[in-house]
Amino acid sequence: MERAMEQLNRLTRSLRRARTVELPEDNETAVYTLMPMVMADQHRSVSELLSNSKFDVNYAFGRVKRSLLHIAANCGSVECLVLLLKKGADPNYQDISGCTPLHLAARNGQKKCMSKLLEYSADVNICNNEGLTAIHWLAVNGRTELLHDLVQHVSDVDVEDAMGQTALHVACQNGHKTTVQCLLDSGADINRPNVSGATPLYFACSHGQRDTAQILLLRGAKYLPDKNGVTPLDLCVQGGYGETCEVLIQYHPRLFQTIIQMTQNEELRENMLRQVLEHLSQQSENQYLKILTSLAEVATTNGHKLLSLSSNYDAQMKSLLRIVRIFCHVFRIGPSSPSNGIDMGYNGNKTPRSQVFKPLELLWHSLDEWLVLIATELMKNKKNSADITSILLKQKGHDQGATSIPPFEPPEPKSYENLSTGPGESKPDAVAVKQEANADCQDVISMTANRLSAVIQAFYMCCSCQMPPGMTSPRFIEFVCKHDEVLKCFVNRNPKIIFDHFHFLLECPELMSRFMHIIKAQPFKDRCEWFYEHLHLGQPDSDMVHRPVNENDILLIHRDSIFRSSCEVVSKANCAKLKQGIAVRFHGEEGMGQGVVREWFDILSNEIVNPDYALFTQSADGTTFQPNSNSYVNPDHLNYFRFAGQILGLALNHRQLVNIYFTRSFYKHILGIPVNYQDVASIDPEYAKNLQWILDNDISDLGLELTFSVETDVFGAMEEVPLKPGGGSILVTQNNKAEYVQLVTELRMTRAIQPQINAFLQGFHMFIPPSLIQLFDEYELELLLSGMPEIDVSDWIKNTEYTSGYEREDPVIQWFWEVVEDITQEERVLLLQFVTGSSRVPHGGFANIMGGSGLQNFTIAAVPYTPNLLPTSSTCINMLKLPEYPSKEILKDRLLVALHCGSYGYTMA
CATH class of the missing domain: 3.30.2410.10 (Hect, E3 ligase catalytic domain)
Known part of the structure; x- marks a missing residue:
């Protein structure tokens, strides 16, 4: 064992001697031999190699022309760095970008390397090609501990880079609190501008750095714009930095009103303004009420400007609606905002929150007077059999240099007696009304319809924001009913106004029914354009076929079970993505594109009416289909009806045709149109004839003894079903036979299949809003769906x-x-x-x-x-x-x- 260890040690020494005998003679080869050792801080090996070598320790190599000292400083190889410095390496040598070893050590936070470089006279004031010094690098990365050591060697803590930015600028921009404090304690100029006039506070606000902004303001930083007039607040609002805005307002309260006025600036993104005001409103109830009241006042001023015919319609309309949208958004999200459905402020509720709407009452009052005046003139013209063009405004005759038209106001200002007015208000001008028509005059309705419609939209938005979702304000319904004739006149003149301003008609069936005959009178092509324009409103632009980002977005369908597999994948798919586009692939097939999507819809059309699923039954003529009242034989029938609705909704959404035709009554069910006795003919022509006969003949003395109840199939058994409560004891007479026919029709065509209809519509409305599909009748819907x-x-x-x-x-x-x-x-x-x-x-x-x-x-x-x-x-x-x-x-x-x-x-x- 000892002999083996001895041999191993001898081998190791031999290998070391063999490796460190000498460096290659040329610097280029030698430096690449030394570099990995320097990076690993193998100072003994580096020392041995350099001891018997003429290698130039300041040799610059590579694309950026750095020395080994740069490498050591960059990697934190302290021992190698000291060795190189002792061998004569230049601590101030700059690479191709102007960086010294000290720059690299500072950038990477190599504290020991920084200390050694400073011992060997590294110059802390050297700038790289961008003007950055070591102190800039420490500030960028927030290395406060190292900064404390370095500032002792810095002659000017406010040294500027090529853009005139100091270390304080970059520390504020990156939100390094302790670094900012260190620089300020070291004498940094708190208000020093860069070349574009931007101060450290400006930099802090540009990135929403709340804490560094607060430190600067606490130490007396001035609120200064840059050379282009852009202020720190502008930057905060542009980025939606609500917390930073809050800090600015704490030190400069006047900026609160500036933010409110910014809501009129079209160049600022609305969602960023909402973000800021949402944050500010959450701070306290008082702040919340103050914001809403201020927004209401600005909206009122803009609304009165819009009602003045001298104003720029497009700009004022956009400004008013923008402010009102922001107002409504803030109102809804306020601290502990009530959701009890009380129409606050419009039903006499005198809570503090209701008072924020008070400034807007001036605008609604002016709106009401305009509409009353126009209604009066319309009535006069009807009585005189004169055309409405007799209501004219004279546009010339102003003094030279005048730039505006006098506001158009009612002749009797009695209603203003108890109403305080402001400089922005618009009152109808009695003189202008009475001016004689001439070639330079314009129809007052043409001139005012869009302006008044925009204010009406604003009124609706303010009413709606106080109501639970889906409910229309009683006050607004009363308003529409009061001005019914004038609003119909507006819609007749320009039906598209419904989509531009009268959204409430689409959202409220009770109101839309009053205007539906006007809309239905418009060309089918125009209504199709409106339908798709608003169906896809707010959706990102996309191809008709969705190009998925991953396999999960593809609807993978099995041909041998196309109905069930389609039902399964569609029910699991993301509804929003399906609205944007569809990608379909059949299992085991490579094709995927528009043709495959169309084929999928075509095959599914046939499968939906496949008798095996018992969902639909053929009508009497054999060409159309009606929901099957006995579909319950299929346990999943309601899920399948919901899926059928989704498929038809998707097809209509993406302008795909389906290979199926339904009965007129089913199209009516989709549209929410009541059925009539003539629709019965599609499922039972003979029964329809009998109903027709009852309506056409006097049944008083025929002795039919019909009652308001009928026998019908209920789960396979015939049962007596009342058409209305107590119907079995109510005889059908000549006086009530029309009611009887209608109730029988509803039972046969609607009540018998109500669960199926409801399930179908649930799926259909996932892709097609009821408010938009109502633009069409049952014949047009068939054309839209089936071509x-x-x-x-x-x-x-x-x-x-x-x-x-x-x-x-x-x-x-x-x-x-x-x-x-x-x-x-x-x-x-x-x-x-x-x-x-x-x-x-x-x-x-x-x-x-x-x-x-x-x-x-x-x-x-x-x-x-x-x-x-x-x-x-x-x-x-x-x-x-x-x-x-x-x-x-x-x-x-x-x-x-x-x-x-x-x-x-x-x-x-």
Whole structure:
């Protein structure tokens, strides 16, 4: 054992001697031999190598031209660093970026290395190429302990970098409290500006460093803007730094009002302002009330400016609605904000919180007077059979140099007697109303509708923020009813105003019903545009097919159980992601794109009405479907109805067509439209005729002895079901027969399938809000969901493109369209499905067919012919790849084979 150890020691000494005999003669090779030893602080090995070498310890190597002393300082290799310094290494040698070893030691917090470098006369005032000194590096990283040692050697603690920034600037920016205190104790200039005029306080606020800002303010830092006029508060608000804003306000209370005024600045992001005011409002009840009252006052001033015809409509409208949105947000999130549903401030509740709305009452009063005046003039014009254009404002006649139009106000200001007014208020001008019409005049409704509508929207928002979600303020309902005629006039003039300002109509069915006839009178195309514009409002831009970030976002479907597997994956999927886009892949297939998505919807359409699931039953005509009242035979029927609703909602959301048609009554159920006796004909034509006969004839003396109860199938057994309470004892008479017919209709068409309808709508409304779908009637909804039932070949030809060598006049193309004309309607549907993935044409015809990235025309591309070659397709771009067949007969044969054998299943073609 001893002999073995001796041999091992001898071997070790031999290896060491062999390794440390000498360095290579050239510095380039030698430095790369020494560098790993220096990094590991193997000072003995380095010492041995250097002892018998002419190596230049100041040799600079590598891309950045650093010496071994830089390496030692950077890595904290103290022993090697001392050894190199003793060998004559220059402690102030600068690499290509101007950094000395002291810079690197300071940057990495190598305290011992810093001490040794200072012992060997390292210059702490040397700047690198960016003007940074060692003190800057310590300040950047908050190395306060090292800073205490270093400042004793610094001649100027306020030494500036190339941008004029001192160590105090960077320490404040990075939020290093103790470092800031150390620098200030060492004499740092607390208000020193950099080259752009930014002080340390400015730097602290730019990154929301509350603590360092507080230290500076406590020590007397001045509140100064930079050379561009940007203040510390501006920076805090831009970043949403509520805590830092709070500190600034503590030392400069006047800044509170500045923040309130900032709500009018369009350039500031609204969510950042909300963040700041939300934080400030949470500090105390008094602060909360002060913020709300101040916001209400600013909103009132802006609202009166908006009502003045001399103001910039667009700017004032945006400003008012922005302030009111912020006001409502703060109101809802205030400290211990009540949620008892009391309409505070609008039902006589005199709590402190209700008083914050008081300034806005001036604005609502002006709004009311405008609407009353317009209603009065409308009535006058009706009586005189004159056109509303007699209400005019004269725009010329102002003194030279005048820049505004006098506010338009009612002739009798009696209602203002008990109302204090401010400089921003707008009162209708009696003189202007009476001015005579001329060529320079404008219709007052055209001039005021948008302005008044914006204020009405603000009024609605303020009313709503005090109510529980989903409830409309009684005061606002009363307001709409009071000004019904004027508001209808506004909507008639500009129906899109409902979407721009009258959101309350969409959100409140009670109010929307008063205006629905106006909306339904608008072109179907316009309503479709409004529908999709607001359906996708606020969603990020995305392709029609969602490009998932991971496999979990892909709907992986099994073809052999497409209904159940689809139901399972959709129920687990993220609803928000499905709204943005859909990615579908069939298990065991590689294809994934728009064509696959369309195929999925197409197949699911057929599966939803598959009799095996007992969800829907065919109508009397055999072409449409109605929920099956006996669907309970399937234990999962309500879950499946919910899934069916999700699929139709998703299809409508993404403009995909479904291969299914429902009865008119079911479309009415989706829209929330009451059914009538004529809808019964779809499920029982004979019964519908009987109901029609009752309505058309006098039944007084017929002795029918009908009562308000009927026999119906309840869980497989016939039972007497009352149509209303006590219906079995109420006879049907000539006077109440219309009620009887309606109640029978509701029982047959609605009550019998109410659970199924509810489940379906629960899924449908996950993707389609009830407020938006009500823009359509039952016929239009069918077009939106299922497209045109027939294929117009001439429209198809008109909207087809040709590529890869084909032209419309080519023989192959002419043969192709002749074949399309010859084949059956069913085969045309197969062809359409083969190329586009969908068997339906959207509303508007082939010009509106969608591709993978938007509208994409049906396209035919040339492919070289080989015997027996079948046509293929790229469904994502709606392209038919048609070989150059030598005859019409071969083309037709090959095309039909492809259609009947290959309509399902896609590759990445």
